[in-house]
Amino acid sequence: MRKKPVIGIVLDLAEDSEKYRYSSFPWYVLRQNYVASIIKAGGIAIMIPYQIEAIAEVLDIVDGLIIPGSDEDIHPKFYHQEINSKYVEVRNDDEKTDFELAILQKAIERDLPFLGICHGMQLLNIFFGGDLIQHIPDYISSTINHKQPDTKNTPAHNINIVEGSILSKLTANKEVMINSNHHQALGKIGDGLIITATAADNIVEAIESPQHKFVLGVQWHPEYLNANDIDFAIFKGLVEAATENL
Structure with a gap:
């Protein structure tokens, strides 16, 4: 029997372009700090490539799932x-x-603990029937720059956390500073999801599914582990929820 839960992280897929130079063939990619965050939280991280026919077998060997951010x-x-x-x-x-x-559908069916980060949160909302604001500045005029121009890991703006949510149980603070690196945001909220954190301009910063034991989406990047006191707690909460599957 395993002593630590296994957290699967879905990889991103990149190709050679003006933006990236690595190989003339497509390659999988993931920033190391996603893995480091899981390890620090007490879990075992494995990376998941796109084998759609093998999703059931993949989920048989993981106890929790992360869909991370993406540049696209x-x-x-x-x-x-x-x-x-x-x-x-x-x-x-x-x-x-x-x-x-x-893979999200199968994970939800199994009630696996799930964390969606930035792109992953937007995907979670779409999965439940929601939609997106395609470009925030086209939608609202805000003093908050949700897409930081330079360092992506530094605190950028506050969020307000809803009492009684998963997030509220991970920190004693109801207002925390987060980093921010997105130009899109949630529009209509998916069926059964609840908003559990917002920015001062009402852009949604976190969603949860109360019908499941741990289904959380956050719009920022907690894997940097240096923006606030809640970032590490998010990964710790995921690992602890996944420990129940051992």
């Missing part, structure tokens, strides 16, 4: 919209989103 936007067709902003950047194919939605 989810194509609006997945929430029944056309692209309506010149700032939307989507993949040329659906392989990534198809896989992420498929």
Whole structure:
């Protein structure tokens, strides 16, 4: 019997471009701090490539799941919209989103502890029938810059946490500073999800599914572990929820 829970982290997929230079062939990618955060929280991290036919077998060997951030936007067709902003950047194919939605569905069916980070939170909302604001500045005029121009790991703005939520149980503070690196945000909230943190301009910063033991989406990047007192607690909470599956 394992003594530590295994947390699966879905990989991102990149290709050679002006933005990235690594290989002439596509490659999987994940920043190391996602893995380091799981290890520090007491879990074992494994990375999950796109094998859609093997999702059941993959979930048999993990006790929790993370869908992390991504530099690309989810194509609006997945929430029944056309692209309506010149700032939307989507993949040329659906392989990534198809896989992420498929593995999320099976994880939810099993009630596996789940953490969606930035892109992962947006995917969670879409999975439950919600949609996205395709470009925040086109939607609202705000003094908050949700997409930090330089250092992505430094605190950028406050969020307010809803009492009684998973997040509220992870910190004694009801207002915390977070980093911020997104130009899109949640629009309509998916069925059964609840908003558990917002910014001062009412942009949604966290969602949860109260029907499940631990299903949490956060719009910032807690894997940097240096923005506030809640970042590490989020990974610790995921690992502790996953420990119940041992």
